[in-house]
Amino acid sequence: MAAPKTLFEKVWEQHIVAEPEGEPALLYIDLHLVHEVTSPQAFEGLRLAGRGVHRPDRTLATVDHNVPTDRERVHIKDPIAAKQIEALRKNCADFGIELFDVNAPEQGIVHMIGPELGATKPGMTIVCGDSHTSTHGAFGALAFGIGTSEVEHVLATQTLPQSRPKTFRISVEGELPHGVTAKDIVLGIIGRIGTAGATGYAVEYAGSAIRALSMEGRMTVCNMSIEAGARAGMIAPDETTFAYLEGRRFAPKGADWERANEEWRKLATDPGASFDRELTIDAHKLSPYVTWGTSPGMVVSVTDTVPDPQVGATEADRNNLARALEYMDLTPGTPIEEIQIDRVFLGSCTNARIEDLRAAAKVVAGYHVHARVSAMVVPGSQQVKAQAEREGLDHIFREAGFDWREPGCSMCLGMNPDILQPGQRCASTSNRNFEGRQGKGGRTHLVSPAMAAAAAIKGHFTDIRTWEYRRAEVMA
Amino acid sequence: MQPFTTLTSIVAPLALSNVDTDQIIPKQFLKRIERTGYEDFLFYDWRQEPGFVLNQPAYKGAQILVAGKNFGCGSSREHAAWALTQYGFRCILAPSFADIFHSNAGKNGLLVITLAEAEIERITLRAKAANGYALSVSLEANTIRDEDGFTTSFAIDPFRRECLLGGLDEIGLTLRHAEAISAYEQRHDQENWLAARA
Numbered sequence: 001m002a003a004p005k006t007l008f009e010k011v012w013e014q015h016i017v018a019e020p021e022g023e024p025a026l027l028y029i030d031l032h033l034v035h036e037v038t039s040p041q042a043f044e045g046l047r048l049a050g051r052g053v054h055r056p057d058r059t060l061a062t063v064d065h066n067v068p069t070d071r072e073r074v075h076i077k078d079p080i081a082a083k084q085i086e087a088l089r090k091n092c093a094d095f096g097i098e099l100f101d102v103n104a105p106e107q108g109i110v111h112m113i114g115p116e117l118g119a120t121k122p123g124m125t126i127v128c129g130d131s132h133t134s135t136h137g138a139f140g141a142l143a144f145g146i147g148t149s150e151v152e153h154v155l156a157t158q159t160l161p162q163s164r165p166k167t168f169r170i171s172v173e174g175e176l177p178h179g180v181t182a183k184d185i186v187l188g189i190i191g192r193i194g195t196a197g198a199t200g201y202a203v204e205y206a207g208s209a210i211r212a213l214s215m216e217g218r219m220t221v222c223n224m225s226i227e228a229g230a231r232a233g234m235i236a237p238d239e240t241t242f243a244y245l246e247g248r249r250f251a252p253k254g255a256d257w258e259r260a261n262e263e264w265r266k267l268a269t270d271p272g273a274s275f276d277r278e279l280t281i282d283a284h285k286l287s288p289y290v291t292w293g294t295s296p297g298m299v300v301s302v303t304d305t306v307p308d309p310q311v312g313a314t315e316a317d318r319n320n321l322a323r324a325l326e327y328m329d330l331t332p333g334t335p336i337e338e339i340q341i342d343r344v345f346l347g348s349c350t351n352a353r354i355e356d357l358r359a360a361a362k363v364v365a366g367y368h369v370h371a372r373v374s375a376m377v378v379p380g381s382q383q384v385k386a387q388a389e390r391e392g393l394d395h396i397f398r399e400a401g402f403d404w405r406e407p408g409c410s411m412c413l414g415m416n417p418d419i420l421q422p423g424q425r426c427a428s429t430s431n432r433n434f435e436g437r438q439g440k441g442g443r444t445h446l447v448s449p450a451m452a453a454a455a456a457i458k459g460h461f462t463d464i465r466t467w468e469y470r471r472a473e474v475m476a
Numbered sequence: 477m478q479p480f481t482t483l484t485s486i487v488a489p490l491a492l493s494n495v496d497t498d499q500i501i502p503k504q505f506l507k508r509i510e511r512t513g514y515e516d517f518l519f520y521d522w523r524q525e526p527g528f529v530l531n532q533p534a535y536k537g538a539q540i541l542v543a544g545k546n547f548g549c550g551s552s553r554e555h556a557a558w559a560l561t562q563y564g565f566r567c568i569l570a571p572s573f574a575d576i577f578h579s580n581a582g583k584n585g586l587l588v589i590t591l592a593e594a595e596i597e598r599i600t601l602r603a604k605a606a607n608g609y610a611l612s613v614s615l616e617a618n619t620i621r622d623e624d625g626f627t628t629s630f631a632i633d634p635f636r637r638e639c640l641l642g643g644l645d646e647i648g649l650t651l652r653h654a655e656a657i658s659a660y661e662q663r664h665d666q667e668n669w670l671a672a673r674a
Binding site for chain 1: 491492493494496498499502503504506507508509510511521543544545546549550551552553554557572574575576579580583584593596597600633634635646647649650651653656657660661664667668669670671672673674
């Protein structure tokens with residue numbers, strides 16, 4: 001009998017094209033997702049070298065990072081952003097790549113549309129010039145972010161030389177307490193292992209709490225793997241995965257679907273397979289989290305206080321803690337629930353799927369946004385936006401005083417006009433609280449969609465576990 | 477890619493951990509479609525602070541940067557490597573690097589070297605004296621030394637080392653395997669459960 005293997009090992013080994021002596025393995029890439037920001041220099045490189053795109057059929061493109069989220073966004077006012085989008089259009093046309101353009105019904109954040117279209121599938125290798133490519137690992141794919149030189153490499157060869165990461169299984173066992181979400185699982189993990197805790201590893205998330213998550217929840221967890229430094233995050237495909245994929249545009253149909261299911265069922269980690277590292281987390285002990293600093297690892301429970309900067313191990317660590325407190329304008333010992341906010345951003349490839357919007361809508365239904373707070377919802381894709389509108393969620397948000405916008409990355413990174421002003425404090429469902437990430441001088445606190453929604457109403461953070469829901473008919 | 481063999485330069489100390497690529501180059505400069513012209517945007521927000529290390533005359537012309545752990549975390553933007561090299565850095569020393577940044581650096585002739593925390597602290601301390609503390613880095617010998625007798629060796633992936641020493645084009649290297657790719661595809665394309673579009 002063959003030695004037991006992990007999910008990662010199975011996918012990795014199935015994609016090795018060559019293993020030249022003394023060099024990294026040459027890995028075949030099944031799906032390459034392209035967007036406007038990290039691709040223009042790659043296409044330019046192809047042209048300079050007289051190379052073509054090797055497999056346009058394994059390449060998909062959309063615009064997400066710098067597109068405005070207002071209704072008139074077809075006419076982009078920022079000439080540099082407009083030129084970048086125009087470059088992607090020309091590159092896709094010249095090299096025969098399918099592009100989901102600004103107002104196409106399939107447009108959205110690149111990590112939303114891969115799964116929605118059924119392009120993302122179990123067992124695949126998937127890359128994109130974006131670090132949150134780890135999202136697609138929720139389907140049991142090996143998916144990771146790459147730089148522009150690598151984008152060019154994949155366009156030219158459909159392969160990438162890759163050194164083999166180590167394996168790390170994180171098992172989350174038990175039932176999640178009420179009010180604790182997929183976002184809190186991953187924030188809890190990062191708080192525990194640190195922002196470089198998984199550097200050099202491909203993480204597999206396992207355990208009953210992970211199995212119980214919907215595909216959307218699994219995507220949220222895998223999405224933030226990169227915030228723990230992981231090369232990739234993966235979850236074994238199961239019935240939840242297959243039910244999500246069935247019938248989607250690029251998913252196999254008929255007899256092919258049956259065959260695909262058969263193959264995908266073989267991917268799960270074999271009993272007895274060993275990992276380079278293992279960690280088990282008790283789901284009961286997780287709570288709703290709020291980041292207080294300028295790194296996703298600077299995170300505490302909503303009922304905690306801003307920590308006293310413990311004496312860091314190194315000068316660099318001490319500098320970081322002091323700098324984070326100063327940048328965030330926070331005093332150690334302040335209860336998290338007393339931190340007042342100015343803005344709320346519900347969006348991003350971490351938390352802008354339909355279940356995220358439903359969870360937030362349920363919280364805000366029957367309430368109104370706090371007088372000081374400006375709150376916005378940016379659905380992650382056109383499909384999510386349309387679905388939310390069919391369910392009437394847009395009305396709930398608008399009635400509550402939220403701004404309802406068009407899909408894109410938006411204020412997760414503020415490449416488009418959606419940015420924080422200096423000094424503004426934001427409860428955000430996105431993935432990074434770095435200095436200036438959402439706008440120079442802006443202060444970001446990462447939370448789950450329900451926590452962001454509750455903060456919008458209260459004007460400060462509040463424990464979602466004690467929330468009083470006003471309109472029971474709004475679906476969970 | 478510019479080959480890297482040896483380098484002697486003064487050292488600029490950035491005594492911070494988790495320096496993310498948003499700090500190395502903020503998002504507003506990612507809208508450009510060019511590959512050059514990023515040097516003025518390196519550490520753009522931090523350079524507005526007069527006391528920032530790169531604003532101090534003592535570190536003008538430094539080609540070596542020493543930083544805290546997990547340097548280059550966050551976004552995959554290769555613009556970070558472009559900004560660092562175009563500003564003039566050729567070598568970064570830190571106790572650890574984020575994976576994607578590590579890979580991007582190598583593809584741009586930027587040598588990133590992982591050293592023990594104690595070594596990084598020592599180098600940082602010396603460099604902070606702002607009296608022209610310099611290091612000599614040899615990729616041929618895998619060593620770093622200063623003029624006070626400090627010397628250490630460093631580990632680097634052999635393939636990355638060869639690419640840096642030779643300034644090699646990785647796409648060209650991969651295309652040596654064109655036949656293997658084609659043979660793999662003939663077989664793999666039959667496995668339509670892994671097709672991008674079924």
